Amino acid sequence: MRTRTVLTRLTVLTVFLLVLAACGGGGQAGTSAPAAPAGGQAAAPASGQAAGSTASSNVDANGKFKTPQTIEVMATVRSSELAPPGADWIVAKAVKDQLNIDLKMTWVTQSNEYDRLLQTRAAANDLPDVFLASPTVVSNLAPQGLLADWTPYLKFMPTFVTEREVEKLKPIGTFDGKLLALVTKTPDPYKQSVMIRKDWLDKLGLQVPKTLDEYLAVMKAFTEKDPDGNGQKDTFGWSAAVDTATGRLLRFNPIFGAFGAEFDTNYPWRVDNNKLVYVPTSNERRDALQFIAQMNAAGVIDADWKAQKDEDFRNKWKAGKIGIWFEDWCAGFCSGNHDPFAKANPTGRTIDIDPPVGPGGKSAVSFWTRLNAARFGMSQKAAQAGKGEAIARFMEWLNGPGNTLTTFGEEGKMWKREGDKITVDQANDYRIVRALSAWSVKGSEEELRSRYDQTTSYPNGENIAVWDILQRAQKIAKVDTTDLAVLPPAPSAQAADITRLQAEGEFQFVTGQRPFSQWDAYVQSLKAAGVDAWQQAAEAKAKEAGLIK
Amino acid sequence: MSSVVETRAQEGRRFSITPFFQALVRDIRRHSVLYLMALPGILYFLIFRYYPMYGAIIAFKDYRVLDGFNGSPWVGFKHFQAIFSSPFFYNVLTNTLLISIYKLIFGLPVAVIFALLLNEVRVAWFKRSVQTITYLPHFLSWVVIFGVLLTTLSPSTGLVNKAIVASGGQPINFMTDPKWFRSVLVVSDIWKDLGWGTIIYLAALAGISPSLYEAAAVDGATRFQRIVYITLPSIVPVIVLVTLLRIGNLLSAGFEQVFVLYNPAVYSVADIIDTWVYRQGIQGFQFSVAAAVGLFKGVVGTVLLVTANWAAKKWAGTGIW
Structure with a gap:
């Protein structure tokens, strides 16, 4: 009885406190909620004017702020195995010295967590002041009124605007007349290519394949004729993987390209005879999937491909089990990345080749876009707090006075200029200093040469000139999707279902779990799941942008 | 309590909360340490x-x-309608329930039996070593276990398939075959948390009075009889407690595990509510949808818990309240 009484009273106390807490919480939310939209509407236009009028008074002749400013920057570290820079980061010190801005850095060490973290912060109206965001994230955040219009601040970042082609790319980042995402040209060269084991070709007396049929024949020989000579049937003609997050087929791009069925996952469209075609349900896509199903049935694809992730795929060709594969050429050939292959394959020789040529002479390694996949975003909160000018001047600094410091680190110590070539020391401590280089790189030849102009001789006798591979990759056939970037992404309420239907469907077709006689039903299911509505929205936008009439 | 009854009687139908708080304050004064500890x-x-x-x-x-x-x-109810009209909702609901129920049905007895076996081990260092070794997988992340599974279950180079082929069978694609994938989920889950799950039972077993065993031994009960008639009945309340708590979580089938292990080949049998919400709600910035699913899970979980507790009290004579 005694315990019962105590229990009863404890319960009553809990409920009472609970009610108190709920009222307290409700009260807080109640008072802050009306304030936010009011501030949002009132302050947005004012902040632009404020930025303009305070420009001359708050900044000295050298562009240094008279009163200290603070901005929060959220960014990923360059590589998950590198620690974020410490408190003595020379870039932050330089920003403080030269601009009087305190950089508050929020580092994300796992890049695949970045979107989720950013969107979680967005949901709590706690976006960092300035950040990079994917097109999908931008389209999620823009209608919420969380992103600031960059327009009033562009005047503080003139060289950035010119060098990164901001004016030309404005339409892509504009929502309802406001420039909510700063779209820039990509600082990267085209990075993909098809790679083949030249030593295996030589051993089996085969030529470099050109057409799809020749590719398939070589894949079969690589799978069945023991090209590594170890007496075991443990090699494969091709390898692939499945995307962890979406379940999409990975590493089949050149095969799709040979059918004209390659698409950009953000913008899965093609303009054909003045019509906007949804590529995933096109006949070309079906034909390409049929060819992959043929490869799969012939057993020439790595037996583990259906369950493996991208890292597993990489380990396979590094271990010397794969004959032909589609890969980022730097992930394949840059020193460091190629080392494990050279060690594991004492007689291995890898070369890059042209992608297969398919029906009607079609050929493409993969899609590519001339745009930086990540867009710069500024939070509306930061703009309201009057941080817009500081953010813009920081961006300008990254592009100008602070460019080489951010990109390469301390001159003389971490990198050297010899003639017109920059030599960069790749020590881990120095790579940590370059944590924000994704923001500062511009894609100039000097910069590209510092990254890719390397010729390395390996213990297995391979001598690889990465710059030559880069040059070849720029000339190779690819599907340019730059112009499609004005089109809207999948409607967010249906996006996940569309992605699953598509990923699951394509997977089942190529693995033989679903016969191609069900293709029409598959297309219908996608249309019903939201593709039809998406197509209408995309067509309207395409007309507006002049892609179709 | 009596004062409340009096108040009620005096005021007719009007119920006053004031005496409740007076009693509460008195009670807090009297048992201040207990309340402080509960705070x-x-x-x-x-x-x-x-x-x-x-x-x-x-x-x-x-x-x-x-x-x-x-x-x-x-x-x-817009978001609830959207959820229920998704082409995948019933699929993910079925998958969630099946995976959870399989884990419960197969996982629980394994943990109990393992605890009983450990309890019978008389060599202390052996018992402790086995316990420690079986705890270890609990501390591995699913990403690591995915690597282990991929290597051991690989159709080309995996240990398991090599054994199947050596004994004349055809290699099985465990990770991508819808017929096998749920078994992979259940078995890997049991393996990972076997040692950890036994802790609570071992604690319950340690609480059984040795005099019961001594008396049984004197009466000539065999070791097996002692397990059946003393050990098991003594830990029934704990088994019921664990089962009830698991039933309340039936709609959570293990997000991290499924998210790391699944792929499109097995979406039809492995996509669960949580993975669907992750893709739809969190990645798609549809927080209202995610909240609606969370609420749905909460309501169903509560109903299941209350029903199961009622059933447990009725048939096993013990529940959690």
Whole structure:
């Protein structure tokens, strides 16, 4: 009885406190909620004017702020195995010295967590002041009124605007007349290519394949004729993987390209005879999937491909089990990345080749876009707090006075200029200093040469000139999707279902779990799941942008 | 208590809460230490479990960040309708329930039997070593276990398939075959948490009075009889408790595990509510949808828990309240 009484009273106390807490919480939310939209509407236009009028008074002749400013920057570290820079980061010190801005850095060490973290912060109206965001994230955040219009601040970042082609790319980042995402040209060269084991070709007396049929024949020989000579049937003609997050087929791009069925996952469209075609349900896509199903049935694809992730795929060709594969050429050939292959394959020789040529002479390694996949975003909160000018001047600094410091680190110590070539020391401590280089790189030849102009001789006798591979990759056939970037992404309420239907469907077709006689039903299911509505929205936008009439 | 009854009688139908609080205050004075000890727990639940529940109202709203929880417009059951009309909803619901139930049915007896076996081990160092070794996988992340599974179950180079081929069978694609994938989920889950799951049973077993065993031994009971007639009945309340708590979580089939292990080949048997919500709600910035699913899970979980507790009291004579 005694315990019962105590229990009863404890319960009553809990409920009472609970009610108190709920009222307290409700009260807080109640008072802050009306304030936010009011501030949002009132302050947005004012902040632009404020930025303009305070420009001359708050900044000295050298562009240094008279009163200290603070901005929060959220960014990923360059590589998950590198620690974020410490408190003595020379870039932050330089920003403080030269601009009087305190950089508050929020580092994300796992890049695949970045979107989720950013969107979680967005949901709590706690976006960092300035950040990079994917097109999908931008389209999620823009209608919420969380992103600031960059327009009033562009005047503080003139060289950035010119060098990164901001004016030309404005339409892509504009929502309802406001420039909510700063779209820039990509600082990267085209990075993909098809790679083949030249030593295996030589051993089996085969030529470099050109057409799809020749590719398939070589894949079969690589799978069945023991090209590594170890007496075991443990090699494969091709390898692939499945995307962890979406379940999409990975590493089949050149095969799709040979059918004209390659698409950009953000913008899965093609303009054909003045019509906007949804590529995933096109006949070309079906034909390409049929060819992959043929490869799969012939057993020439790595037996583990259906369950493996991208890292597993990489380990396979590094271990010397794969004959032909589609890969980022730097992930394949840059020193460091190629080392494990050279060690594991004492007689291995890898070369890059042209992608297969398919029906009607079609050929493409993969899609590519001339745009930086990540867009710069500024939070509306930061703009309201009057941080817009500081953010813009920081961006300008990254592009100008602070460019080489951010990109390469301390001159003389971490990198050297010899003639017109920059030599960069790749020590881990120095790579940590370059944590924000994704923001500062511009894609100039000097910069590209510092990254890719390397010729390395390996213990297995391979001598690889990465710059030559880069040059070849720029000339190779690819599907340019730059112009499609004005089109809207999948409607967010249906996006996940569309992605699953598509990923699951394509997977089942190529693995033989679903016969191609069900293709029409598959297309219908996608249309019903939201593709039809998406197509209408995309067509309207395409007309507006002049892609179709 | 008596004062409350009197108040009620005096005031007719009007119920006054004041005497309750008077009694409470008196009680707090009298048992201040007990209340003090309970306070951190109460605060924990209030702050981290109950206060956030307020946010569940966005399940009935079109959540707009700038308008906040209160300012966002009400939309009634719109998000629930969207969820129930998704082509995948019934598929993910079935998968969630099946995976959870399999884990419960196969996982629970394994943990109990393993605890009983450990309890019978008389060599202390051996018992402790086995315990420690079986705890270890609990501390591995699913990403690591995915690597282990991929290597051991690989159709080309995996240990398991090599054994199958050596004994004349055809290699099985465990990770991509819809017929096998749920078994992979259940077995890997049991393996990972076997040692960890036994802790609670071992604690319960340690609480059984040795005099019971001594008396049974004197009466000539065999070791097996002692397990059946003394050990098992003594830990039934703990088994019921664990089962009930697991039933309350039936709609959570293990997000991390499924998310790391699944692939499109097995979506039809492995996509669960949590993975679907992750893709739809969190990645798609549909927080209202995610909240609606969370609320749905909470309501179903509560109903299941109450029903199961009622059933447990009725048939096993013990429940958690």
